[in-house]
Amino acid sequence: MVFVDSYPKTSKLVRSEFLVSFIALGIGALFGVIQALHRTGVFRGFVSSADYYTILTGHGVLLALVFTTFFIAGLFTWAVANSLERELPHRIAWSAFWIMLTGTVLAAVSIIGGIVGSPSILGHDLEADVLFTFYAPMKAHPAFYIGAALIIVGSWVAGLAYFKSLWEWRSENPGERIPLQTFMVLTTMLMWYISTIGVAVEVVAFLIPWSLGLIQNVDPLLTRTLFWYFGHPVVYFWLMPAYLVWYTILPKLAGGRLFSDPLARVVFVAFLLLSTPVGFHHQYTDPGIPSGYKFIAMTNTMFLLLPSLLTAFTVVASVEHGARQRGAKGYLSWLRNLPWGKPAFAGCMLAGLMFAAGGFSGMINAGMNINYLIHNTIWVPGHFHLTVGTAFALTAMAISYWLVPQITGKKLRQRTIATLQPYVWFVGMAVMSNAMHRAGLAGIPRRTAEPTYDEFAFEGVAGTVGEMRIQIAIGGFLLFVGAAMFLIVMADTLLARRGGTLSVNGHIPEPLSGADHSPRILDNYKLWTAIALLLIAIAYGPPLASMVADGLFAPGSPPIPV
Ligand code: HAS
Ligand code: CU
Numbered sequence: 293m294v295f296v297d298s299y300p301k302t303s304k305l306v307r308s309e310f311l312v313s314f315i316a317l318g319i320g321a322l323f324g325v326i327q328a329l330h331r332t333g334v335f336r337g338f339v340s341s342a343d344y345y346t347i348l349t350g351h352g353v354l355l356a357l358v359f360t361t362f363f364i365a366g367l368f369t370w371a372v373a374n375s376l377e378r379e380l381p382h383r384i385a386w387s388a389f390w391i392m393l394t395g396t397v398l399a400a401v402s403i404i405g406g407i408v409g410s411p412s413i414l415g416h417d418l419e420a421d422v423l424f425t426f427y428a429p430m431k432a433h434p435a436f437y438i439g440a441a442l443i444i445v446g447s448w449v450a451g452l453a454y455f456k457s458l459w460e461w462r463s464e465n466p467g468e469r470i471p472l473q474t475f476m477v478l479t480t481m482l483m484w485y486i487s488t489i490g491v492a493v494e495v496v497a498f499l500i501p502w503s504l505g506l507i508q509n510v511d512p513l514l515t516r517t518l519f520w521y522f523g524h525p526v527v528y529f530w531l532m533p534a535y536l537v538w539y540t541i542l543p544k545l546a547g548g549r550l551f552s553d554p555l556a557r558v559v560f561v562a563f564l565l566l567s568t569p570v571g572f573h574h575q576y577t578d579p580g581i582p583s584g585y586k587f588i589a590m591t592n593t594m595f596l597l598l599p600s601l602l603t604a605f606t607v608v609a610s611v612e613h614g615a616r617q618r619g620a621k622g623y624l625s626w627l628r629n630l631p632w633g634k635p636a637f638a639g640c641m642l643a644g645l646m647f648a649a650g651g652f653s654g655m656i657n658a659g660m661n662i663n664y665l666i667h668n669t670i671w672v673p674g675h676f677h678l679t680v681g682t683a684f685a686l687t688a689m690a691i692s693y694w695l696v697p698q699i700t701g702k703k704l705r706q707r708t709i710a711t712l713q714p715y716v717w718f719v720g721m722a723v724m725s726n727a728m729h730r731a732g733l734a735g736i737p738r739r740t741a742e743p744t745y746d747e748f749a750f751e752g753v754a755g756t757v758g759e760m761r762i763q764i765a766i767g768g769f770l771l772f773v774g775a776a777m778f779l780i781v782m783a784d785t786l787l788a789r790r791g792g793t794l795s796v797n798g799h800i801p802e803p804l805s806g807a808d809h810s811p812r813i814l815d816n817y818k819l820w821t822a823i824a825l826l827l828i829a830i831a832y833g834p835p836l837a838s839m840v841a842d843g844l845f846a847p848g849s850p851p852i853p854v
Contacts, residue, residue: 639690671732724767
């Protein structure tokens with residue numbers, strides 16, 4: 293039975309969540325190509341340099357926050373319903389959707405206000421040029437922060453719907469192991485609850501009152517710290533859904549089965565434990581945080597590589613198993629026996645391949661000393677376009693080719709475009725992000741419309757600044773084409789009539805080593821949450837306490853008398 297026929301109500305919710313995420317993807321991608329052409333000097337006719345920050349904020353917020361959150365909500369809704377075999381609690385799940393949508397509209401309107409001349413609304417200029425890492429001293433219209441807060445509250449409510457489904461399932465299936473997909477969703481949500489506390493406190497206690505004029509001063513170090521307390525784990529909130537797809541669906545698409553359920557559970561638990569106590573690796577250059585605590589964050593970050601390295605092993609082993617089921621032989625030639633012409637499979641594999649490169653640039657970012665070389669250069673956008681911009685985004689697009697037919701009952705349309713699309717994305721990203729990494733090493737800054745390196749002859753191993761810029765522009769343009777191709781396929785599929793039987797279904801084959809091989813303690817959420825909180829207390833307790841002791845609103849030492 294097709295998912296949409298078994299769970300019509302849940303399917304409708306997933307469709308709505310995907311629709312919002314696809315609209316955000318379209319607008320965000322448009323902003324992306326505008327700024328890629330602008331900052332490389334290829335075409336500057338769309339916006340003025342003064343509006344560059346507005347476009348950049350729109351790009352970051354719409355793609356990294358709205359596209360991701362709504363897509364993940366849809367994927368998780370599907371995964372819980374699919375693996376627990378039930379409709380989701382309807383009222384809770386829909387309230388979550390509407391709360392998040394209201395927040396999104398508020399945030400989007402305040403950003404767009406900056407393009408249309410910042411009209412005064414409720415006594416404050418309607419603008420939000422604060423970038424997707426919104427911390428003081430940059431200030432936005434209160435509506436932006438209220439919108440951000442609503443998106444987060446909405447995601448909390450969505451989590452409630454997943455947990456409620458588990459409790460219902462539990463009472464009907466006492467003593468059974470939590471199905472793997474649901475286990476992954478709930479572990480991700482627990483990590484999300486713990487980490488969003490930071491940004492919630494930042495926004496509700498400081499930024500909203502400050503932007504409303506209720507308080508005059510905020511402590512930039514404290515709001516940055518609260519932001520990054522959340523700002524690292526949020527990247528795993530994007531990655532773990534991609535891992536859910538790579539672990540549970542990709543092996544099937546390859547024609548095989550997941551290598552090991554226990555390893556998958558260990559990986560997700562490791563993320564729950566270690567995602568949060570590492571946020572200071574975004575603040576290596578911040579004064580006011582003792583180096584020892586930066587060192588603790590660095591050490592934890594290096595341990596946090598482990599779950600991804602385990603994933604590389606498990607996922608590739610599962611895909612290889614699939615290839616051998618299809619008759620492959622040889623050490624590497626099995627790679628040929630895989631369905632590279634199927635967009636869902638090819639997209640996930642190319643996303644994984646790029647993530648291997650993104651993971652390596654992450655390791656470089658994480659080194660406390662080498663970070664000074666790349667911090668605030670365009671190397672960092674190079675890194676995160678490989679991770680969130682490909683590991684997440686390409687996986688999301690690829691799996692939509694497989695999932696959207698199941699939540700609509702409609703066959704995928706425009707197959708040729710769909711087949712080419714992951715490759716266009718891959719090539720565009722390879723060109724753009726490679727040039728961004730190199731340009732970063734040449735010292736070119738991130739987040740500016742006017743990188744003033746025009747006359748600068750960079751004596752690199754190969755190429756010049758001009759050559760890197762042109763690659764960034766070409767890559768950025770190809771990515772826009774890739775996003776447009778995806779949206780054409782989706783629009784045509786969603787608008788088509790239903791007819792014929794589908795060739796895909798959501799059945800997930802049993803892993804080679806199944807849940808009965810997983811120690812039961814892995815499902816003990818209370819234990820892992822307690823350890824996660826303890827690690828956070830060690831990593832953050834003393835430095836946060838000293839920031840608070842410094843004075844919440846009027847930080848820093850008194851002025852030196854002259
Ligand atoms: Fe990062 C900055 C460190 C992962 C996103 N990161 C950012 C920013 C973003 C971001 C958005 O330590 C910028 C924030 C801003 O605006 O300032 N990052 C890391 C490390 C990892 C890492 C150590 N990042 C991610 C992921 C992201 C993401 C995931 C989004 C989804 N990052 C940093 C640091 C900074 C930073 C510093 C601050 C820089 C600065 O100075 O500002 C690790 O988690 C990476 C581990 C990954 C691996 C790769 C494993 C390989 C796999 C591939 C399997 C292959 C398959 C296919 C399936 C070790 C799993 C095979 C195919 C075949 C054909 C065989
Ligand atoms: Cu990080």
